[in-house]
Amino acid sequence: MKERLCYWWQFESLKANKTLDSVNKNSAKLRGNYKLVEGIKGSALKFDGFTSYLECNAKSFPKSFGSEGFTLEAWIALGSYPWNWCPILDHHHYPKKGYYFGVDDEGQIVFYLATELDENQWQGVTSETSLDLRRWYHIVGVFDPTLGVSIYIDGKESGNASIAGKFVSAPELSIMMGKHRKKAKPTNPVQDINLGAHFPLEIFLDGILDEVRIYDQSIDIISINNKFKGYGGSEKKKIVPPISIRKLPSVQDKIGEFRAYYTKLEYYDEWDSLWRMGPYADVVVNFDENPCKLIFWRGTNYIPCWVTENELWYTNEFNETWTSKNAGCCEPMSDKHCRHSHVRIIENNKARILIHWRHALIDVQYNLARIDKTTGWGDWSDEVHIIYPDGIAVRKITLYSSQPRAPHEYQESILVLSPGTSPDDAINLEALYLINMKGDIQEYSWAEEVPDYLDKPDGANIELINLKSNFKPFIIISDSPISKRKTHPIFRCFNADIDSGVSHFPWWNHWPVASIPSDGRKTKTADKASHTSLSNIVDWASYEETPNSITKLMLTGLTDKDPKELLQIAKSWLYPPELVLRDSHLIYKGYDPSDRAYIIELNQRLKLRSDISFSILANEDSPIYNPCIILKNCESKNLRLIINGEILKKDKDYRLG
Template sequence: MINVNKYLILTLCLWTLLSPVRASSSFHSSGYIETEQGIEGELISWWSFDEETGRSALDEIQLVKDSIYGSFEYVPGISGNAIKLDGFRTYIKRDRYDLDQLEGAFTVEAWIALASYPWSWSPVVDCSYERLKGFFFGIGPQGQVGFKIGAGNSWLDITGSMNIPLRKWTHIAAVFEPGKNISMYINGTNVSSVDIKGNFVPQWGGSLTIGRNNGAKTWNEPQFTTSSAYFFLDGILDEIKISSLAKTGQELSDEYAAVGDKPVPALSNRETLPVGPTGSGSFGAFYTRLNYYKEWDDLWRVSDVPDLFVRFDQSPVQFVFWRGTSFNPCWVTENGIWYTNEWLETWGSDVVSCAEPIMDRHCRYSHVRLIENTDARVVIHWRYALSDALYDFVAISDDGRGEWCDEFHIIYPDQVGVRKMELHFSRPERRHDWVEQIVVLPPGKYPEDVIERESISLVNMSGEVQKYSWDRDLEIPMPEPAGANMSYVHLNSTYRPFFILSPDPVETVEGTWESPYFRTYASHMARAGYRPDPVPSAYGWWNHWPVAQVPGDGRWVITPDRPSHFNLTTFVQWKDYEYTDQKRTRIMLQGMTDKKADELVPLAKSWLQAPDMKITSDAYKGGQYDQSERAYLMEKTDQGNSDPCSFVLDATGESPLINPAIIIKNWGGQRASLSINGEAIAEGEDFRQGIRKGTDGEDLILWIRLDRTEAVQFILDPAEGR
């Protein structure tokens, strides 16, 4: 008998230790205030995230550890710890979650602090099945709070009348009362109440997910539909509870008020897109890793040198090739405004929406490499495929390889360079968009924050200027001034982007024009149903690029919660520089300037109508000006001859000499000394040189800061070089 009693006592002790603890006071041990009723047994599930349990989240009521997938972090929350989800791949899942305890009324609630709104509806808790059974409690793409539930013979979809803010702690709740109503609350305030009929229809034996849909969804956007898509919450969750009672508005209001001052959510800073370090300030190109924010950076399986940027020693601007833009090069102003002249783009029935390098969000095909890096110039090669958002190649019918582009960017110390675009095209030949003028924005910025309303000036070779203002009467064509071949963008910065094209007539598969073709793009030009109504900006403004990792195209911005971009022009066309059976080449002069729009004309003349070179040394030949290099090309013909190299550049008012570059093939390994019109020029800011080593010899590359409209004599002496 004594042994039996000992056994019963031991069993009772073990049962007490292993049973879930039910607190009897109004405070949980974490310090979070609860109603007496909730603690005493009405809670069905509770994820407080206070215990750091590795890759699992503890349901403190059911004592189940639910699996955590993806990248996450425990951070300070409303009470104790909270869990931060990365917005790309992080979610919590229980494979089987029985809802048999929710036979009557129930409440679902949570604290949430979002870094950005989800692309489409993403759950705090999802235990639904095919819009038939169970329930979904989550956030919509504009910050709406939604509760979707099977009740009676219907699937009900209720959305609150208010949106939750970004980067602030918010308490959200949904209350279900069978046969009566569904009420939704934000911070204890009722934001929706709908009368209903019928009881809750649970999903038996289905899964429960937190932070991601428990099943793939179809994402319908006006320009791109994605099947089998999942949507993830980007932010912090805390104190998720499911309780088997209908909490009153007063109880929820009291819960919210009891927390008092809310902590600042531990969310990553995303307000500034990354640029290269300034370092010594020397001119050149540098491999580096341009980190943005931790959750995005952690996605990339790359080394410490995946990105590339060009720095200038005479100005604070940079030229950046970054994974976040799929390596599409962007000019960055002194105050951090990003701008790009786009990329090659095409379309057709063989791809979804369009084919362009920004669809390559993982940089599977897009890559960048440094070809030359001297004090005189930088040459960067960017290669990319024309594929759609599903990674399908365009135009594979020709040889099965699709279309590719090689871009060469030849950049000089005056932040001006040549962009050479080589399109390897398939037949039958199709049209391409060669340039769109695009401004890239970080979260929190509107287009109107970074650009003047008179956004673009077009300029012709006579110096005539026409400004275009983005207002309701802006039209698509940009006919003035006649023969325009230069574009200047009025960013809210000291240094502003520009490009210069050949003014010659255009006759290509894209169309026939007497001079380069420019056309605007503004939000009011988009067809109904494609753009939001009302639009948040006068500009066409989208956030499917940059940085975004979901497949998509043409997703208009409603709220600036993510990095985004807006267009100024589209389908800019000019003459081909070269054309063969398999390759089309175009060139432009591009850069940044602190001058006015009409002051581009002398630079344009120096490139398009470069002064003639007259070589006066017997050991050298050539002297042709190559627009695609922005350089004069010479060659040393007698390797044993050490006589100086002399030549004259015959500048005039119509053929000005502005910052010339000179390449002398087979020069050798020596550096050169320079005199101009008999005056020695010291190597430094105004005279820069470099040696390019190649398979056939060593070439001298020179860049000289000069602005002349009369003949200039140059003498290069290898004997005095270092």
């Protein structure tokens, strides 16, 4: 029987944002950031997943289209799965007319249509298998009025269903390819909180289409197999489609100079092209004594991330809050375009680096939290990161608010995951250690079940995250009482949104890099960048408080040392040894934990040959660990350091900046 081919898009050429159907020479309009790439046969059309789609009129359909069945055919390669159903061919007015042939949020092919039997209910089938990413597939959807609907993948049936009633076509509608006809909500919202913070958006195809055809007849399995083989079949599937493997940005200088610098980190072309920023968009801190990084990247909304030697990304979160007037969480995760999130380098020398990150606490609709009726100001946060060459930083967090004592969060232990990586790929099941100032250590395991409480050892104030890396994130906070009733820091396990059949840990992909208006989308697949959380510190003692602000401190970084060494670092910071001056022209201002430094001020300008003499009285309870001395009013650039009579070598034994 002669094939009744209605449309055939080969994508061999484009002109003035249009491409022609090879059967009728109808012109289809192309929108957004699309491009022609190498396909199964000649060229193919690559959709960027954010802006691009094709739309064509349906005037070439016969009036009787579908009365004897119809067949839809295409070659497809996916870069990621869509946030909801996305069409390969969409010619429908849900649920009354037409058909829908596309891919769902887990990579399964969907084929549904409308019938006269029930204008309020679609009928159809979803494929039994999912498509892998970055692989070519030949997909076919067949509707036969007698047999129903079937889906074929690479010549093999992958699902079928009977259909009751006569198919109802939609000749007045255009055909759409690569974009859902109407906005839709992303699937898998977090259900237990913030039901309003999950809004509809345009759903676009992230992938490549080639050799797309529509037939006004049902085609049998033999013909489908012949079509698959006719294109080269299994041999063609060996062709790698031009879709890059995606991973969070990689910085090449593994161990180099201790420095901070502006740059523009790349993710993948289609995502990168969305950003209206120049070459100084991001900030990287590089270390010269370990292969780790601290990165402030627009893809995380500048939320600072420590990056291990094997490129696992970790962050201690940010200020976050919730109000009855906002849609869900108010946090920098919601600032998808970095409208209110900014980072800058303040100090950058061989001895230390100071980075300032400022962000607003906003919901996904860009509404500020707790707006003051008089001033119009909402909640804002300043973070200053004072970073030293030993890979340890002070994180100084200041929340500015008209209601600073209302519920706010300051810390959550979050792992940021590249596409292709699940939480279990990156975290050991013995995932977390808590340590107190006595040196007691408690291991917490996720192997059997999620821990209910993180309440041991008593008075814990040190946390170590057991990633599958040599260098592991740590946190040290004050062990001082929070209040009369709260005598020590409070840690809590993050045990919500866990699907034990998928991962031992919670798993979401509404952040990073995603531009969807959602503050919570659970995921089962590693097709996109994603994140997981282990714990959060509910509260710990503040460093400073005013009527409109609260400042908290933490010491953080990455370590490859034994957990007990963290105790020495904690003691040196929280209980620093006494410094005793020996010179009258010096004023000792004390130890400032927000600088991790002793502060000495000169009451007269230091002359070239003047000496600064002091002793640090360390002991077991107050040890020395890479001490920092800040000399105020010191003009000399040629200082040298002598300890117990030994002249130390600059840049090797000590840093000056």
